[in-house]
Amino acid sequence: xxxxxxxxxxxxxxxxxxxxxxxxxxxxxxxxxxxxxxxxxxxxxxxxxxxxxxxxxxxxxxxxxxxxxxxxxxxxxxxxxxxxxxxxxxxxxxxxxxxxxxxxxxxxxxxxxxxxxxxxxxxxxxxxxxxxxxxxxxxxxxxxxxxxxxxxxxxxxxxxxxxxxxxxxxxxxxxxxxxxxxxxxxxxxxxxxxxxxxxxxxxxxxxxxxxxxxxxxxxxxxxxxxxxxxxxxx
Numbered sequence: 001x002x003x004x005x006x007x008x009x010x011x012x013x014x015x016x017x018x019x020x021x022x023x024x025x026x027x028x029x030x031x032x033x034x035x036x037x038x039x040x041x042x043x044x045x046x047x048x049x050x051x052x053x054x055x056x057x058x059x060x061x062x063x064x065x066x067x068x069x070x071x072x073x074x075x076x077x078x079x080x081x082x083x084x085x086x087x088x089x090x091x092x093x094x095x096x097x098x099x100x101x102x103x104x105x106x107x108x109x110x111x112x113x114x115x116x117x118x119x120x121x122x123x124x125x126x127x128x129x130x131x132x133x134x135x136x137x138x139x140x141x142x143x144x145x146x147x148x149x150x151x152x153x154x155x156x157x158x159x160x161x162x163x164x165x166x167x168x169x170x171x172x173x174x175x176x177x178x179x180x181x182x183x184x185x186x187x188x189x190x191x192x193x194x195x196x197x198x199x200x201x202x203x204x205x206x207x208x209x210x211x212x213x214x215x216x217x218x219x220x221x222x223x224x225x226x227x228x229x230x231x232x233x234x
Contacts, residue, residue, distance in 0.1 A: 009113050013130070015039060017129065019038055029134060029136075036211045040219070043114060048223075060094075060095040061095075063093075067089055071085045118211075135157055138154040140206060140208035143205060144202075145204050157207070158203075161202060162202060164214055168214070168217045169217070173192045201213065
């Protein structure tokens with residue numbers, strides 16, 4: 001039976017392996033890792049219209065938040081009236097309370113395909129040859145947490161990836177509420193720590209997936225810094 005998800009993973013696999021072959025004369029032993037980076041950038045570029053719509057909706061919500069708070073306070077005793085007034089406010093601004101959810105949901109299947117590509121030992125019933133390539137001598141299929149020698153000769157490559165991910169997470173955490181007020185109480189602290197979970201995730205997944213994770217989180221950080229500015233026009 002035809003499986004659209006498996007077909008999408010197979011198509012992505014052929015694209016990345018083809019990129020690896022194209023890049024080999026230029027990057028040598030780094031070709032597979034470079035192909036992952038190039039492929040990830042291309043995917044994020046293709047999803048840019050969705051990201052722009054999501055950012056536009058997010059900026060509108062930030063801008064309207066003071067008015068929404070006033071309406072909720074004014075109609076505290078009548079939640080139905082409050083909802084109607086808030087809905088009308090969003091409609092007058094050409095948006096809605098749920099405007100950013102659609103683009104997010106549309107991106108989920110794409111991310112699922114990409115992660116499956118870099119996590120699965122087999123694609124379409126055959127060995128995932130991407131994971132047999134190396135990055136500076138470290139197999140792209142190796143998982144740091146389950147490596148026979150996690151502090152052995154391959155540890156330096158993982159350490160560099162972890163440090164870069166931590167740097168992106170720190171940047172994301174610092175700028176998280178640059179253009180919007182933080183949530184009250186402990187939630188703000190939780191949200192600031194959450195980006196560092198990528199380091200833990202990278203320790204668990206194959207190096208290929210960690211390279212993808214580093215590329216896509218760095219893109220997300222740059223995208224948010226650019227598109228979520230109040231003066232941005234997306």
